[in-house]
Structures are given as structure tokens and as C-alpha cells.
Amino acid sequence: MRLVKALLVELVEQWEVNIVLNFQKNTGFKLSKKTGFKKDGLRFNNKEEASPGTPLFRKKLGEGIKAEANKDGTIFIDASVEPGSAEERQIIAHETRHLTDMKIGKMKYEDDYIKWNGEEYPRKDGFILYNGEWVEEGSKDFPWEKH
Numbered sequence: 284m285r286l287v288k289a290l291l292v293e294l295v296e297q298w299e300v301n302i303v304l305n306f307q308k309n310t311g312f313k314l315s316k317k318t319g320f321k322k323d324g325l326r327f328n329n330k331e332e333a334s335p336g337t338p339l340f341r342k343k344l345g346e347g348i349k350a351e352a353n354k355d356g357t358i359f360i361d362a363s364v365e366p367g368s369a370e371e372r373q374i375i376a377h378e379t380r381h382l383t384d385m386k387i388g389k390m391k392y393e394d395d396y397i398k399w400n401g402e403e404y405p406r407k408d409g410f411i412l413y414n415g416e417w418v419e420e421g422s423k424d425f426p427w428e429k430h
Contacts, residue, residue, distance in 0.1 A: 333358050333375045337382065341366075348421070350374045352381035354392070380430050390427055399427050 333339040337356060344351065344361040349370075351359045358378045364371050384390035391398040396406050410417040411425065418424055 333379060337379065339375070350378045352378040352385070354385060356382060356386075358382070377430070381427070384427065397425075397427070399425075 331339045331341070337358060339358050339360060341360055341362050341364075343363075344359060349361050349364060353359065358375065360371065360374060360378075364374060381390065385392075389400060392406070394406070397404045397411055405412040406420070407417075409420050411420055412418075413425060422428065
């Protein structure tokens, strides 16, 4: 039984190596030989990115803010979020969806409003006017926060 398990482990490791080699060959991205897939995030061209072409910056954000998707295609993530954690992966996926929504014109924001599916919602002092009430930004009540 140990021999079978050892062979399976070896096959899986070889399969993973082949995936990395095919990824590098087909995309032109090179993963570090030293680290390969990093648990604390992917690094392309020696800078941290949420995905290729999406720079990720770690910084102290406001109280209760874990991350921000920016109009320039970058993501800010709070310095308190542990690199490589399940929380980080969930946050990056969520913020990437916001970036996609902005790129396809589904979402837009400025200092004084949020536009979602063509409808504008006034924005002021960390709140957004939604369904006749001023609701704190980031609330799960907003349709753009439900994905």
C-alpha cells in the first residue's frame, strides 16, 4: 500500500510540474524556480499581482475596509490581511469582480456617485443613497456587493 501511495504522490508531483511548464510555455509568464506557486500570492515581473496585469498593493486602509478595486485596474488590500490566506483569496476574487464590472461598463464610480447598470446612486462621506436611505459603503445590501 505504501508503494502505491508513493507512486501516486510522484505522479501528482510530475503532473503539477507539467502544468507549470505548460503554463510558462503557453503564456510567456515565468514562475520563480525558487518559489513556483507562492502561498503568499503570485508574483509576475517581481511585483505582486492579484492576477497577471492586476497589480496588488498592500497598505493600511480605513477602519473596516479590507480592500478596494480602483479605476486604474489595481487592487489595494489592507495590510492586516494575511498573504496566501483563504480570506485573501476571497477578497481578491471579490475585488476582481468589481474590476471586471468596471471594465465592461456595468459599474462606475466617482467621488460623488456610484453607477450600477446605468442607474446613479449619490455618494457622500462614506455613504450611498440607496432605496431612499443613506447606507454605509461596502454594505452587502448593494447589488454590486452581492457577488
